[in-house]
Amino acid sequence: MERKFSKFLIYLVLILGAIIMLLPFFWMFTSAFKTTQEINRFPPDMFPSHISLNNFQRAFAMAPFAKYFVNSVIVMVCSVGLTTFTSILAAFAFSRLRFPGRNAIFSSLVALMMIPFEMLIITNYTTIVDLGLWDTLPALILPFTSSIFYTYILRNFFDSVSDSLYWSARIDGSSNWRYLWKVMVPMARPSLTTIILLNALASWNSFMWPMYVISSDANRTLPWGLQVFTTEAGSYPELLMAASTVVVVPVIILFLFARKYIVRGVARGGLKG
Amino acid sequence: MKKEKQSVDRELVDRSFFSRVEPYLYLLPFFLGIVVFTLYPVVNVVLMSFKEDYSYLSRSFTQWGFGNYRIVLSNRYFGQAVGNTIKYVLLVVPISTCIAVVVAYLLNQKLRFNALFQTAYFLPMVTSVTAVGLSWKLMYNQNFGIINYLLSFLGIDPVPWLVNASWSLPALVIFGIWNILPFTIILLLSGLQNIDPQYYTAARVDGSKSLRIFFRITVPLLAPTIFLVCIVNTISSFKVFSELYPLFSGKPGPFNNMYTVVYYIRKAMTDRKYAVAAAAAIILFLFIFAFTMIQTFVRKRMERRGQ
Numbered sequence: 001m002e003r004k005f006s007k008f009l010i011y012l013v014l015i016l017g018a019i020i021m022l023l024p025f026f027w028m029f030t031s032a033f034k035t036t037q038e039i040n041r042f043p044p045d046m047f048p049s050h051i052s053l054n055n056f057q058r059a060f061a062m063a064p065f066a067k068y069f070v071n072s073v074i075v076m077v078c079s080v081g082l083t084t085f086t087s088i089l090a091a092f093a094f095s096r097l098r099f100p101g102r103n104a105i106f107s108s109l110v111a112l113m114m115i116p117f118e119m120l121i122i123t124n125y126t127t128i129v130d131l132g133l134w135d136t137l138p139a140l141i142l143p144f145t146s147s148i149f150y151t152y153i154l155r156n157f158f159d160s161v162s163d164s165l166y167w168s169a170r171i172d173g174s175s176n177w178r179y180l181w182k183v184m185v186p187m188a189r190p191s192l193t194t195i196i197l198l199n200a201l202a203s204w205n206s207f208m209w210p211m212y213v214i215s216s217d218a219n220r221t222l223p224w225g226l227q228v229f230t231t232e233a234g235s236y237p238e239l240l241m242a243a244s245t246v247v248v249v250p251v252i253i254l255f256l257f258a259r260k261y262i263v264r265g266v267a268r269g270g271l272k273g
Numbered sequence: 274m275k276k277e278k279q280s281v282d283r284e285l286v287d288r289s290f291f292s293r294v295e296p297y298l299y300l301l302p303f304f305l306g307i308v309v310f311t312l313y314p315v316v317n318v319v320l321m322s323f324k325e326d327y328s329y330l331s332r333s334f335t336q337w338g339f340g341n342y343r344i345v346l347s348n349r350y351f352g353q354a355v356g357n358t359i360k361y362v363l364l365v366v367p368i369s370t371c372i373a374v375v376v377a378y379l380l381n382q383k384l385r386f387n388a389l390f391q392t393a394y395f396l397p398m399v400t401s402v403t404a405v406g407l408s409w410k411l412m413y414n415q416n417f418g419i420i421n422y423l424l425s426f427l428g429i430d431p432v433p434w435l436v437n438a439s440w441s442l443p444a445l446v447i448f449g450i451w452n453i454l455p456f457t458i459i460l461l462l463s464g465l466q467n468i469d470p471q472y473y474t475a476a477r478v479d480g481s482k483s484l485r486i487f488f489r490i491t492v493p494l495l496a497p498t499i500f501l502v503c504i505v506n507t508i509s510s511f512k513v514f515s516e517l518y519p520l521f522s523g524k525p526g527p528f529n530n531m532y533t534v535v536y537y538i539r540k541a542m543t544d545r546k547y548a549v550a551a552a553a554a555i556i557l558f559l560f561i562f563a564f565t566m567i568q569t570f571v572r573k574r575m576e577r578r579g580q
Contacts (some may be wrong), residue, residue: 018394021396076479089303210517244408
């Protein structure tokens with residue numbers, strides 16, 4: 001009897017908590033379909049009276065969200081692709097190849113990880129301006145082509161692969177390059193999936209850096225474009241919610257499918273990173 | 274015969290030359306990015322912070338010294354920013370950790386719908402702070418917001434969340450807690466899963482009640498993880514900025530009353546006072562550095578104890 005009651009209590013607490021966690025999403029999605037009258041009503045309506053894509057059409061007409069979306073995808077694909085490539089090569093060198101000072105260099109890199117990006121922004125901003133890349137998409141990609149953190153995660157995985165595999169491949173005449181791409185990378189698929197997902201999420205949601213280096217409408221990515229849109233559509237929250245929905249929904253779909261990889265990556269990286 | 278041997282030798286020499294160069298070829302693309310966008314900025318920001326009367330356009334300065342630090346430390350907005358940031362950290366970190374310990378403990382029970390619960394609790398971690406921040410802004414609305422509507426059932430009068438100076442910090446803190454909870458829960462959950470189940474079995478054999486088990490076994494065994502989570506969250510909360518932006522339409526609160534340290538840096542940069550921004554960034558780093566040192570120290574002790 002007591003057991004059943006405590007089980008009931010656990011579920012009650014968890015369900016109430018889940019409702020609070022999901023409330024901002026519920027409010028965003030339902031408000032995205034409300035009319036101006038419905039959204040300015042008290043007590044508030046829980047649901048829109050009827051479903052129409054009107055707010056989405058109006059938001060897309062007022063600001064080029066399709067363009068922002070494409071920009072976000074371009075930046076994400078390029079920076080995730082490049083970061084993954086540089087991380088694989090560097091992690092392999094730090095894990096398998098021999099060169100003087102290898103461990104000392106790697107430890108210094110790990111120490112560099114505690115430097116907050118906020119501290120680098122000032123110089124990176126001037127670098128981008130000096131390179132003539134201010135207000136271009138490469139400005140959003142170039143600073144994010146190497147990552148100590150993802151290299152660190154991959155090196156940990158490469159270190160866990162046994163030496164004998166490497167030496168037997170080398171004796172069979174395989175080059176380091178071939179061994180890396182034919183043996184190591186396929187084996188590292190779970191770790192790679194994790195770092196690619198974490199990197200893609202960080203790129204998609206990136207707000208602060210685009211705010212510094214992008215000004216023109218044509219080069220904005222979604223979060224920064226959305227923030228600028230608030231000054232134009234501030235008096236129409238239903239349009240803001242429609243635009244926010246466009247930013248959030250792709251990520252939510254991704255999360256539903258890849259939750260385990262993302263959670264595992266966060267759990268591993270959070271404390272060791 | 275002799276000729277053949279020579280060519281073999283040369284091949285060996287070539288190969289060893291290549292194998293000496295090879296690691297650097299693998300490292301080159303990685304270090305290109307690191308040197309230009311991490312290493313150089315670190316050195317440069319330190320130097321820049323000591324350049325007095327630095328002009329961005331001419332890249333000139335009058336002399337080396339602590340002038341920028343004096344400007345930052347005597348600026349009333351920086352004082353306000355440090356105060357707000359510390360209050361934010363002191364509220365967000367303990368409250369989110371307490372909630373997260375309970376939720377992680379409950380999620381660690383063998384429940385039905387566990388995947389569903391996990392999805393609900395972890396979702397804010399992956400979604401854009403700007404987008405959900407705008408939703409929070411709408412929910413906080415004094416006249417039409419759902420939060421004041423729900424509070425009205427408890428007999429609470431409408432709260433002027435985002436328009437009154439004394440309510441801006443609570444509004445930011447509640448949003449901040451919601452935002453940081455998923456990460457905190459995940460770390461604590463993985464800490465719980467590392468606890469040897471034997472402890473629980475032993476306690477149950479002793480006939481201990483669940484609440485007693487929670488406080489006498491779970492919390493003490495989880496203490497090192499809880500501590501590390503607090504440090505990691507303190508560091509990230511010190512950098513509070515992106516949460517502020519959507520709530521107050523890019524302004525630091527309704528009456529310029531919600532400066533945070535990172536917002537101050539942003540402001541100095543838009544005013545083109547780059548050297549002042551650099552000094553403020555160094556001060557931010559010193560805070561973060563202190564907490565990182567504590568974190569490293571504690572982790573080393575934990576590893577020595579074999580946990």
